[in-house]
Amino acid sequence: MxxxxxxxxxxxxxxxxxxxxxxxxxxxxxxxxxxxxxxxxxxxxxxxxxxxxxxLLRNPMSGWVIYAGIGSGMMMDFWNLYDNFESSEGIVKVSDYGNTLYIRGLWSHFNPERGKYVWDETLQTEPAKRFRMLVEGAKERNLKLAFTFVCDSRDKHENACPEYVREAGAEGFTTTTGSVDVWTPYPDDPIFQKEYEAFLTAFAAKYNDPDVTQFVSGFGLGKWGETHTLKYSTGDESPRQAVFEWITDVMSRLFTKVPIMINYHRCLLSTKESGDVDTGISADLVRRAVAKGFCLRHDAFGMKQYYKDWERGIAAAYRGIVPITMEGGWVESSHGGSIAGDGYKNFAEVRQGEYDEAKGGYVNMMDLRFDSNVNTGETHSWFNTAFHLVKEFISEGGxxxxxxxxxxxxxxxxxxxxxxxxxxxxxxxxxxxxxxxxxxxxxxxxxxxxxxxxxxxxxxxxxxxxxxxxxxxxxxxxxxxxxxxxxxxxxxxxxxxxxxxxxxxxxxxxxxxxxxxxxxxxxxxxxxxxxxx
Known part of the structure; x- marks a missing residue:
């Protein structure tokens, strides 16, 4: 023997x-x-x-989430930059403070052609190369992965939806970002739904794995993929409930081993972006999504005109029922002139405001967002104006x-x-x-x-x-x-x-x-x- x-x-x-x-x-x-x-x-x-x-304890659904993307703003030396990151206490390794790498990208980046995906070594697009660089680096640093896919092209300089979807006959609308015309499918279009479900099915076959994936976040629908400001083919909100049932059924059926998330805000799947509208409908949609196995996230922590008593009430109602993930709303590189409206004097105060709101909402996870200018991005701000809060969340958050x-x-x-x-x-x-x-x-x-x-x-x-x-x-x-x-x-x-x-x-x-x-x-x-x- x-x-x-x-x-x-x-x-x-x-x-x-x-x-x-x-x-x-x-x-x-x-x-x-x-x-x-x-x-x-x-x-x-x-x-x-x-x-x-x-x-730092690397436990499920807890801790800091390091944000990245696979678009053109992502540098191939991301890990070198984040392994040698400037902080108020000297050079640090950002991954020493986080549990998860969150990869955000356009659907067209993840799936540029029918049957071709970024995790396939034969795909040599720039987003695919960036994706594989991020995934390999996360594995080396003992980080799990999280994902968001964006289907809506508004405010983008390229189509978020793969061209093969429009070629298949999906109907949608055109908007202009700068000088670029971009196209977005209607979320109630049956061809779009069929193609998107096929992509999610392929993605789940690869990443419905709790050893690799921490969570899959959001539906990818609406402006910025945050599930608000939707444009339906009918011109009104009559498809809202049907679209909700479709996307929640698809995701809960496919992602059986890793958590999934829904954005909780008052305009959930609405044609509106903000305002105290339809809060009863939105609260009911949140309730129904949670019943189907969804966790909660919000992308405007610290933005006082967006995150208000209604959102706080949702967080309080679901405390201990599902985990809540926060993303800060204010972006230093593009919102610097706007923070005064919320009473902030500088981004150190923004970070404190986000932290206080997150603590009040008993969140399990907080965000360290990437910016193409690493010296002015949100991660840089946290590590240089609020490093004590980074460490405080590790010790008392989650x-x-x-x-x-x-x-x-x-x-x-x-x-x-x-x-x-x-x-x-x-x-x-x-x-x-x-x-x-x-x-x-x-x-x-x-x-x-x-x-x-x-x-x-x-x-x-x-x-x-x-x-x-x-x-x-x-x-x-x-x-x-x-x-x-x-x-x-x-x-x-x-x-x-x-x-x-x-x-x-x-x-x-x-x-x-x-x-x-x-x-x-x-x-x-x-x-x-x-x-x-």
Whole structure:
């Protein structure tokens, strides 16, 4: 028997040994940190875990999102620029502060010809080369990807929609950007819908992969792809509901493993761009989209005339139900003369205004946008006028989960029942969205017995009663778990806890915010030893 086969059998045996066993019973409450809750279990010892508050944790749907595009403004030396980025504290690597690379582009960039896509190595367009450069760089820097596709050509100097769509007979309208005439299909046109769905189907076949993709954002319809100011073939809003049903059905059907987002604003799928119009209809569309599995995003945080009480009400209504992603509205390179209307004196105040609004909305993710002039763009502004806020969001934004207190048995007999009490806190203002349908309830709280020499799990017990998505800031959750030590050999083991991905043989799927001295190399948090006789 050769060495490779022997190692494979050894690995298989370890996997079988670490097979999941279900925990018998559990209880939970929402009491504060001082309330006694089954801590005085005979034979147990109480352990306190110190949190780690500042380190970047690359967890699902949380953290800073680094924005990029594949249009002509994107430089091929993007990663070199962002790896050697000027900040108020010296040269930094931007990817050290982010979790996600967000690639925004025109549909015609992603899919210039029927059946040809930017991820295909045979496509040698400039957007395709930029796309592959960004994707390869993100992988090297341990960043997941996110995407937006823009179908509407208004304000663009080229068509956002591939020419083959118009050649197929889709109807649309022409506008002028500068001296360039550009064409946009009507979103209710059946030929456009058929072709766009075909593209989304091809894209999902490639990127409906949670190991690669963090989220897919927006519908791509309307002005700037933000799903407002739509122009329908009828000249009115009568197709609005039908278009909503079509695009939400398509995206929820195709993206089954990665989160999808809808823009929440009062003009959702409306022909209007702004104003207090149809807010009841828009709120209903948001509700229906969330019911189909959509998360929420807004692209005008900090713009006080656009992000107002209605938007704040939507964010408050869906807190803890779906994650919210923010994009700041003001752009330094083009809006410098406009910020005074919102009461801002400079872009340091803009960044603070965006941050305060994001905190008030309990967002999970914030944006670091790219500009072709890296010395005046939004990322430069954040890192030079508000670097303290960049780091503050890492420490207090999104979610940071950890077990602050545990009662664990220190001795037991093999085959006996033992009880553990464990309390969980969230140091972030956001929430951990394990409730998203795309995740399929795959993330679970797990208690493990680790082999002391290898720190690999010898047994893993899943706590089915723990609902991780309910762990909110200031509301710790406490559980008492009963475990039967079935088929555990005599010896000394280490108790550990973790949040595992059950689709990956219970490997750690969400990193905990405990200090390094508690953590194993694979992310289990060690809480104390037990001797089993």
């Amino acid at each position: 050769n060495k490779i086969i022997k190692n494979s059998i050894k690995t298989l045996s370890m996997c079988l040994l670490a097979a999941t066993a279900l925990i018998g019973t559990a209880c939970s409450d929402d009491d504060d940190l001082t309330t006694d809750y089954s801590w005085n279990i005979e034979g147990n010892t109480t352990v306190s875990i110190k949190p780690e508050r500042y380190k 979610y940071r989960l950890y077990p602050d207190r545990l009662s664990i048995p220190t001795t037991a007999r093999s085959g006996s029942n033992v009880s553990l009490t464990h309390r969980w806190s969230n140091l972030g203002w956001g929430y951990c969205p394990t409730n998203l349908p795309q995740y399929g309830d795959k993330y679970k709280l797990a208690i493990a017995l680790l082999d002391k020499s290898t720190e690999e799990p010898a047994r893993i017990y899943i706590e089915e009663k723990a609902d991780i998505a309910t762990w909110m800031s200031g509301k710790p959750k406490t559980y008492t778990s009963s475990i039967k030590l079935t088929d555990v050999a005599a010896g000394t083991y280490t108790w550990a806890v973790g949040l595992v991905d059950t689709t990956k043989e219970n490997a750690i799927g969400i990193l905990l915010s405990a200090r390094d001295e508690y953590q194993t190399a694979k992310g289990w948090v060690k809480v104390g030893d037990i001797t089993i006789q």
